[in-house]
Amino acid sequence: MKVRDSGTILKLSPLGDHGLIVTWCTAEHGILRTAARNARKPGSDFTGRIDAFLECELLFSMPARGDLATLHSAELLSPRLPLRADLARLCLAGYLCRLLLATVEPGDANPEWHRLIAGALDYIATSSPRLAILEHFEKRLATLHGIFSPVLPPHQTLLRHFQSLPDDRLRFAEYL
Numbered sequence: 001m002k003v004r005d006s007g008t009i010l011k012l013s014p015l016g017d018h019g020l021i022v023t024w025c026t027a028e029h030g031i032l033r034t035a036a037r038n039a040r041k042p043g044s045d046f047t048g049r050i051d052a053f054l055e056c057e058l059l060f061s062m063p064a065r066g067d068l069a070t071l072h073s074a075e076l077l078s079p080r081l082p083l084r085a086d087l088a089r090l091c092l093a094g095y096l097c098r099l100l101l102a103t104v105e106p107g108d109a110n111p112e113w114h115r116l117i118a119g120a121l122d123y124i125a126t127s128s129p130r131l132a133i134l135e136h137f138e139k140r141l142a143t144l145h146g147i148f149s150p151v152l153p154p155h156q157t158l159l160r161h162f163q164s165l166p167d168d169r170l171r172f173a174e175y176l
Helices: 087-103 111-126 131-145 154-162 169-175
Strands: 002-015 019-026 030-036 055-061 068-078
Touching (some): 002 087, 002 111, 019 068, 019 111, 030 055, 030 111, 087 111, 087 131, 087 169, 131 154, 131 169
Parallel strands (some): 030 068
Antiparallel strands (some): 002 055
16 A cells, blocks of 8 residues: 655665665654665656655555565655755754664654654755754754753753764764
């Protein structure tokens, strides 16, 4: 059975010679991994529709077993082009996606995860990247996980709870 949802692309990984594994944060299904077969072939229906940070309406089939759904189509809703025009924006967007993937379990269908990452990427696309954006995202993430503490900075709360954050947080925080 085919399912329709909207989602933000968080990560792309190769799948064989011509395919991609596309990791999404969707509105109704949470973190979702899909196989986009032949996506890297010239003339593919996915050309220009699958790239990091894009917001798409996707059509996919849930697997009978395992966690890799089959992606049938992706219709572009928002390209968020300014994220690609500035290295600081690109780095911040990438870090936020990696942080979300490090802290949210696949299958957690809370629509707040999608609202959080989509809102953050939309904001970064229209604003100068600043440390305050990163800190606000971490605070919202800790709050949604139910672990926020006003005593500790949000990234330390996340680190205590999840034992690790994406490696480049300190270097990136200094860059902003």
